[in-house]
Amino acid sequence: MTRTFKIGIFDDEGKFISTIRSLQEQKFLIFEVFTPYPVHEVFHLLKRRSRLPTAAYFFGLFGIVATLAFLYYTSVIDWPVIYGGKPFNSFPSFIVVTIVVTIFTVTIASLGLFSARSKLFPGRDNTIFDLRATDDKFVIVVDTNFPDISTAGKAGTIMEELGAIEVIDKEFDNVEV
Amino acid sequence: MYNKKIRGPLIEGNKSIGQITKEIASPMDVQPGLWWYIAFVISSAAALFGGYAIYVTVSKGIGTWGVNNSVGWGWEIVNFVWWIGIGHAGTAFSIFLLILRQKWRTSINRAAEAMTVFAVMCAAIFPALHMGRVWDAFYIFPYPNTRGPLWVNFNSPLFWDFTAITAYLLISASFWYLGMLPDLGTIRDRTTSKIKKAVYGLFSMGWTGSSRQWIRFESLSFILGGIAAVLVVSVHSIVSTDFAVGIEPGWHTTIFPPFFVVGAIFSGFAMVMTLMVLIRKIYKLTDYVTDNHMDAIARILIFISLIMGTAYLTEVFIAWYSGNEYEMFTFFKNRITGDYALHFWGMIVCNALVPQLFWFRKIRRNWVGLLSISLIINVGMWLERYNIVVTSLSKDFLPSNWVSYSPTVIDIGVFVGTIGLFATGVLLFMRYIPMMAISELKSVANIGDKKED
Numbered sequence: 001m002t003r004t005f006k007i008g009i010f011d012d013e014g015k016f017i018s019t020i021r022s023l024q025e026q027k028f029l030i031f032e033v034f035t036p037y038p039v040h041e042v043f044h045l046l047k048r049r050s051r052l053p054t055a056a057y058f059f060g061l062f063g064i065v066a067t068l069a070f071l072y073y074t075s076v077i078d079w080p081v082i083y084g085g086k087p088f089n090s091f092p093s094f095i096v097v098t099i100v101v102t103i104f105t106v107t108i109a110s111l112g113l114f115s116a117r118s119k120l121f122p123g124r125d126n127t128i129f130d131l132r133a134t135d136d137k138f139v140i141v142v143d144t145n146f147p148d149i150s151t152a153g154k155a156g157t158i159m160e161e162l163g164a165i166e167v168i169d170k171e172f173d174n175v176e177v
Numbered sequence: 178m179y180n181k182k183i184r185g186p187l188i189e190g191n192k193s194i195g196q197i198t199k200e201i202a203s204p205m206d207v208q209p210g211l212w213w214y215i216a217f218v219i220s221s222a223a224a225l226f227g228g229y230a231i232y233v234t235v236s237k238g239i240g241t242w243g244v245n246n247s248v249g250w251g252w253e254i255v256n257f258v259w260w261i262g263i264g265h266a267g268t269a270f271s272i273f274l275l276i277l278r279q280k281w282r283t284s285i286n287r288a289a290e291a292m293t294v295f296a297v298m299c300a301a302i303f304p305a306l307h308m309g310r311v312w313d314a315f316y317i318f319p320y321p322n323t324r325g326p327l328w329v330n331f332n333s334p335l336f337w338d339f340t341a342i343t344a345y346l347l348i349s350a351s352f353w354y355l356g357m358l359p360d361l362g363t364i365r366d367r368t369t370s371k372i373k374k375a376v377y378g379l380f381s382m383g384w385t386g387s388s389r390q391w392i393r394f395e396s397l398s399f400i401l402g403g404i405a406a407v408l409v410v411s412v413h414s415i416v417s418t419d420f421a422v423g424i425e426p427g428w429h430t431t432i433f434p435p436f437f438v439v440g441a442i443f444s445g446f447a448m449v450m451t452l453m454v455l456i457r458k459i460y461k462l463t464d465y466v467t468d469n470h471m472d473a474i475a476r477i478l479i480f481i482s483l484i485m486g487t488a489y490l491t492e493v494f495i496a497w498y499s500g501n502e503y504e505m506f507t508f509f510k511n512r513i514t515g516d517y518a519l520h521f522w523g524m525i526v527c528n529a530l531v532p533q534l535f536w537f538r539k540i541r542r543n544w545v546g547l548l549s550i551s552l553i554i555n556v557g558m559w560l561e562r563y564n565i566v567v568t569s570l571s572k573d574f575l576p577s578n579w580v581s582y583s584p585t586v587i588d589i590g591v592f593v594g595t596i597g598l599f600a601t602g603v604l605l606f607m608r609y610i611p612m613m614a615i616s617e618l619k620s621v622a623n624i625g626d627k628k629e630d
Contacts, residue, residue: 036194036363037620038391048388050396056404074319074328083332093332097340099411103404104344111351114397115382118390120358124383133386134363136195136619177387 003175005031007129007168008140008159015163016138017041022162023142028155031143032177034133052117056110063105067098119176127175130168137165144169187281187621190464194619198363201615204460205364209608212459220600227594230587231306239309241587248570248582253303255562256592259444260300260599261342261416262437262558266445267293268349269409271356275402281473283617284465288456289449290353291610295602296448297346299595304338306591334418341415345408352401358384358394359616386616413441420565426503427512427569430495436488440558443481443528447554450474452603454548456612465613468542475541478532478554486529503574516581517568520560527557 010016017039023030024045033042043049075081076088083090115121133139142155156167192200233241244251271286305314316322317339319329329336362384365377384390417437420428450471457466496508512521531553540546572579606612 032387032389034386035388035391036198036386037359037616038395039388042388043392046388048392050392052393052396053400056400060404070319071331075331079325079328081330083330086332090332096337096411096415097331099407100337100340100344100415103408104348106404107348107351107401110397110400111355114393118393120382120384120390122379122382125378126383126385126387128366128385131366134359134366134384135198136193176383177385177389 002171002173004144004169004171005129006142006144006156006159007170008142008156008164009130009132009166009168010138010140010164011136012163013039013138016140017045019140019159019162019164020045022158023140023155026154026158028151028158029143031141032129033141034129034139036134036136036138039138052110052114055113056106059106059109060102062109063102064098066105067101068094071097124176126177127172129170140164187283187467188465188618189467192464192622194622197618197622198367198615200462201465201611201613201618202364202367204607205609205611206368213604213608217601217604220597220604223593223597224601225594225597226590227592227597230590230594231302233587234306234591235311239307241585243582243584243588245580245582247573247578247580248567250307250566250570251582252584252588252592253307255559255566256595257300257303257307258416258437258562258566259555259559260296260303260595261413262441262444262562263448263555264293264296264300264345264349264445265409265413265438265441266447266449267291267296268345268352268405269442269445270449271352272402272406272409275398276406280621281470283621284462284470284613285449285453285474286617287353287356287610287614288452288606288612289445290349290356291606292448292452292599292603293349293445294346294353295599295606297342297349298602299599301342301346302591302595304342334415334422337415338419341408341412345412348401348405348408352398352405355394355397355401356614356617357610358382359386360611360614362386363615364611409442410438413437425569425573426501426507427565430492432488432491432495436492439481439484439488440561443478443485444555444558446474446478446481447551447558450478450547450551451555454544454551456607458544460607460612462613465618471544471547472538472541475535475547478551479535482529482532482535482554486525489525489529507569507572511568511572512564515568516571517564520564520568524557524560524564527553528561531557 008019010019016033016035020030020033020042030046033046035042071094072089075090075094080088082088086093119126129141130137130139140159142159144155156169159167188197242251242253244253267286267289270289271282274282274286305311308314308317317329317336319331358381361377361381365374365381365384368374368377414434414437417433421430421433423429453466453471453474457463493508493513496504511517531550534540534546534550540550567582571582
């Protein structure tokens with residue numbers, strides 16, 4: 001399906017933010033914005049949030065339980081060996097390995113989740129709306145099919161009025177973000 | 178309101194964000210100077226020499242080293258601990274300062290993390306070789322095997338060490354790579370070469386800088402930073418327990434974990450300083466790594482140097498205070514006045530005394546001063562590890578066990594090889610990867626600037 005987007009390009013963070021605000025007030029659908037660095041204001045305006053920390057907490061919990069269970073199984077059940085007269089379940093000395101393996105689990109699992117959710121992996125070809133977004137421009141992409149294609153022109157006018165250095169119409173066959 | 182500037186701007190010269198991209202990425206657009214090729218040839222020759230030494234070690238065995246029955250740990254363990262120490266700074270630098278929200282880290286963290294990854298790679302070579310039969314090194318991995326299954330000893334610090342270092346290497350490499358994603362995207366979008374576009378396109382994994390990607394990126398950075406901060410402390414504590422659980426006089430002390438961690442951060446920061454002095458000098462990036470940045474690192478080094486001095490004094494004091502004759506012998510007869518007095522006093526001078534020169538502002542702001550003191554610190558940290566490993570082993574409880582230790586060409590070869598490997602890695606890093614985190618620099622572009630007042 002071919003979709004048409006109106007792309008506003010800004011070189012000033014302040015103007016970019018106020019444009020997002022007024023586009024939202026006018027009920028335009030902001031498809032996505034692209035910035036050269038994280039702009040926290042944008043996260044609030046577009047209601048972006050990340051549940052990665054919650055997931056990481058559960059990865060950690062899993063890591064602790066799994067590691068301790070593994071250590072207990074190997075040292076107490078499967079092949080008990082007495083080291084220096086210590087009990088088979090020498091819990092205090094298991095802690096070190098548990099901490100390290102838990103950290104490792106959290107890291108790898110969070111990275112995996114990040115990669116899956118953000119769709120970032122080798123060979124991934126996300127749609128690049130404007131090349132300059134990774135350099136020094138702030139880019140707003142408005143979906144022109146919403147609320148109505150006839151009002152799309154107005155979104156362009158708003159962006160231009162509020163300081164976009166350029167407003168472009170672009171068509172994409174397959175949009176992947 | 179009284180509003181005095183304590184620090185200058187983080188980035189000097191009132192850069193626009195486009196300028197930042199251009200200036201940091203430009204070294205990757207042009208062919209490097211002649212110095213780069215010369216340095217590359219020298220460092221890869223050193224790495225090849227190391228490769229030869231490793232070949233001899235593996236094919237003939239560790240009898241080719243200077244170690245013997247009494248001094249079972251020689252240069253290899255010294256070098257291992259030294260490299261791991263250097264490998265601490267990167268993550269200590271970027272992670273501690275990330276969590277403490279110290280924005281001045283942004284110009285330095287990329288290089289520091291790169292250094293960490295290369296240093297830990299160098300470090301990992303030594304224990305693997307020290308196993309003697311390196312082809313059986315996988316035995317240390319706890320997997321269901323046909324030998325019982327006989328599991329490894331989970332109570333052994335040597336196993337903890339294996340876990341900690343493997344995890345540390347993988348985690349710091351992931352953290353480094355994650356931070357690099359936006360910048361690889363930047364390089365992909367600005368390059369005109371087709372090959373570069375394809376390669377950086379592959380490695381940037383489809384980074385576009387959308388708000389969804391950014392929020393997850395930031396949140397993941399904090400998760401990894403927060404959780405890896407524990408590793409910065411734990412890895413070298415674990416290395417220290419390799420020694421501290423041994424009953425050798427001079428090793429069997431409770432001061433070891435904090436002492437090692439602080440020492441690691443000390444040598445790491447010194448290596449960061451060495452590298453940053455060179456990078457800002459060679460690539461003329463003094464606007465990004467300002468004199469204030471170097472000043473801040475130098476101040477941290479004075480502080481750590483004082484801790485190191487205190488730790489050395491504490492060790493000596495406790496040896497005397499305990500009244501234990503073996504401890505007294507090791508510290509007073511063997512280290513301070515004996516065969517290895519040179520190493521002991523070298524350590525004191527390099528680590529506790531010379532860094533005190535950083536109290537002078539002139540030295541903190543002079544690149545020759547910074548470079549030479551940072552190198553002296555790393556020599557001192559090497560001597561410290563030598564002092565710990567060799568003096569304790571060479572003269573233990575039984576005088577009939579006493580022997581002297583000196584390295585062979587093969588020992589030296591492996592060490593030179595790792596230095597070559599490290600330098601080669603750093604040179605490739607300077608050539609192919611943005612040396613500073615471009616996207617992070619952009620977010621601090623205006624901090625401390627006149628515009629903000």
